[in-house]
Amino acid sequence: MVENEEIFGIPEVDGTLFAALPPGWLAILSGDSGSGAPLLAKQFAHSGIGRVPVLFYTTFERTDDVRRAFTDFGWDPTEVKVVNLADEYYERVLVRGLDIARAREQGLTLDQLVGAEPHPVVTKSFSLTNRMLSDLGNIDRPFRLVLDSVDFFFEVLQPNDVTTVARQIRHRCQTIGGQALLTIHSVTHDRAVYGLLQDLADLAFQLRAEPHGGRYVHTLFTEKVANRPDLARITPVHVGDSGWLAGALEGAPG
Amino acid sequence: MESPAEPPSPPPRALMAPATILERCTTGIAGLDDILGGGIPRGNMVLVAGSVGTGKTTLCLEFLVRGAERGERSLFLSVTEASEKLIQNLSTFEFFRADLVSDGSLVFVDLPMLYDKLGLEHEEMTADEIDILIRTIHDLVETLGVKRLVLDSLTSVCYRIRRDEAIRDFMLRLGQTLNDLGCTSLLVSEIGPTQGRYSMHGVEEAIVDGVVLLWNTRRSGDILRVLQVVKMRGTAHSRAQYVIELTPIGLLMAPHLKGGHPEGA
Numbered sequence: 001m002v003e004n005e006e007i008f009g010i011p012e013v014d015g016t017l018f019a020a021l022p023p024g025w026l027a028i029l030s031g032d033s034g035s036g037a038p039l040l041a042k043q044f045a046h047s048g049i050g051r052v053p054v055l056f057y058t059t060f061e062r063t064d065d066v067r068r069a070f071t072d073f074g075w076d077p078t079e080v081k082v083v084n085l086a087d088e089y090y091e092r093v094l095v096r097g098l099d100i101a102r103a104r105e106q107g108l109t110l111d112q113l114v115g116a117e118p119h120p121v122v123t124k125s126f127s128l129t130n131r132m133l134s135d136l137g138n139i140d141r142p143f144r145l146v147l148d149s150v151d152f153f154f155e156v157l158q159p160n161d162v163t164t165v166a167r168q169i170r171h172r173c174q175t176i177g178g179q180a181l182l183t184i185h186s187v188t189h190d191r192a193v194y195g196l197l198q199d200l201a202d203l204a205f206q207l208r209a210e211p212h213g214g215r216y217v218h219t220l221f222t223e224k225v226a227n228r229p230d231l232a233r234i235t236p237v238h239v240g241d242s243g244w245l246a247g248a249l250e251g252a253p254g
Numbered sequence: 255m256e257s258p259a260e261p262p263s264p265p266p267r268a269l270m271a272p273a274t275i276l277e278r279c280t281t282g283i284a285g286l287d288d289i290l291g292g293g294i295p296r297g298n299m300v301l302v303a304g305s306v307g308t309g310k311t312t313l314c315l316e317f318l319v320r321g322a323e324r325g326e327r328s329l330f331l332s333v334t335e336a337s338e339k340l341i342q343n344l345s346t347f348e349f350f351r352a353d354l355v356s357d358g359s360l361v362f363v364d365l366p367m368l369y370d371k372l373g374l375e376h377e378e379m380t381a382d383e384i385d386i387l388i389r390t391i392h393d394l395v396e397t398l399g400v401k402r403l404v405l406d407s408l409t410s411v412c413y414r415i416r417r418d419e420a421i422r423d424f425m426l427r428l429g430q431t432l433n434d435l436g437c438t439s440l441l442v443s444e445i446g447p448t449q450g451r452y453s454m455h456g457v458e459e460a461i462v463d464g465v466v467l468l469w470n471t472r473r474s475g476d477i478l479r480v481l482q483v484v485k486m487r488g489t490a491h492s493r494a495q496y497v498i499e500l501t502p503i504g505l506l507m508a509p510h511l512k513g514g515h516p517e518g519a
Contacts, residue, residue: 097373100371100372103372104373107389107393108368110361110398113363113367113371113394
């Protein structure tokens with residue numbers, strides 16, 4: 001059992017979930033754009049600091065922006081390994097695609113062929129899956145991992161491959177006691193695959209933002225706790241100086 | 255090795271219009287130009303077929319070096335061997351001049367680099383990718399003013415085209431493109447020592463303008479290299495077999511005498 005009794009560091013949400021979970025588990029967090037799921041994902045990462053190695057894979061933010069968001073809430077980003085998968089994918093795959101498109105459209109000069117450097121060999125075997133799993137393979141003790149978000153995988157992989165990624169992460173979690181959170185910012189990709197991810201996860205959360213008066217109020221739904229449906233709950237939340245807190249904002253519906 | 259079945263030939267000269275003397279691309283290889291009546295008709299695409307160790311690449315390289323010496327820009331498209339290594343091997347021949355490479359008269363391009371730059375790494379090229387490959391070769395030949403081209407090997411390229419009809423189409427278009435640009439080309443075809451044809455798929459020899467066959471034969475304990483011009487459109491030529499010797503000064507040819515004690519291929 002991992003000595004870590006915080007999931008998000010929100011006692012009203014974390015509650016007794018840890019007692020109900022196996023040593024290694026996979027959680028998914030869904031939330032539409034504007035719901036605040038990326039911040040909750042960072043809070044999940046922050047809650048692991050000091051207990052286990054923390055890996056944060058971002059697919060849509062700049063690495064500096066991720067770190068700044070940590071700092072803004074008083075969380076130490078230096079203890080989190082931030083990996084920017086989108087940048088790596090762009091640099092190693094998409095840039096090559098642009099080069100190729102340019103070469104095909106404009107033709108090649110002799111200088112581009114004689115004495116030139118080929119595209120790095122690694123680009124040929126670059127895989128988002130391998131990039132993450134190789135990191136996980138190097139960890140031999142409990143860890144905490146965030147993938148924010150899995151939406152990017154839907155863009156570059158076949159839907160079935162996305163579930164395979166999730167299965168592999170979960171397997172690694174189960175093997176060495178890891179805790180992983182995959183965020184899904186939009187569930188419009190493929191409802192069937194989303195359903196599979198929900199089935200696969202030990203925990204499923206959804207963060208919703210609803211307009212109320214002149215502002216949005218947020219609610220965190222603990223939709224699934226594997227084998228413990230009685231622990232599912234609905235928690236009003238809001239953002240304070242130290243991140244997400246339980247409780248509705250003043251004036252919001254209870 | 256017995257010569258494979260004869261590929262399609264042009265109509266007998268007697269049935270053709272009054273003979274026109276086509277411009278020749280002098281190979282510069284002692285003996286070969288004599289066989290061909292002065293050289294390969296300019297713009298012809300010629301298959302140089304042979305099994306391993308028969309001298310295909312050396313013949314092709316000498317063809318390019320001799321051309322570059324005559325001021326004809328020459329291009330070697332290498333699939334199977336890195337240019338650097340080819341040049342290193344070539345430097346052991348006295349006929350090779352490094353200055354031809356440094357002044358750009360003799361250009362080596364590694365096709366894998368071209369594949370990489372154009373994203374043509376799939377195991378089987380699509381029709382679009384074949385089109386890109388032909389267009390790129392065309393652009394290189396046109397831009398550089400290439401008059402002699404060697405593709406070593408056609409077999410490697412066709413391996414990734416696979417379908418006979420696609421290979422036929424590729425070769426027809428490549429031949430037309432190079433001919434339009436006045437570029438004479440040698441395409442290396444790798445065949446087995448006992449293969450009964452001149453190419454892997456059997457369609458290549460039907461498209462090309464000429465076939466030069468090379469093979470090894472044993473005689474009195476020696477392995478001799480033998481060359482035969484099987485087909486050459488646009489010129490009368492000898493079909494006799496010639497023993498070739500790869501010497502430091504280049505490829506030398508002598509009639510292959512039928513006497514002796516042949517020991518098979």
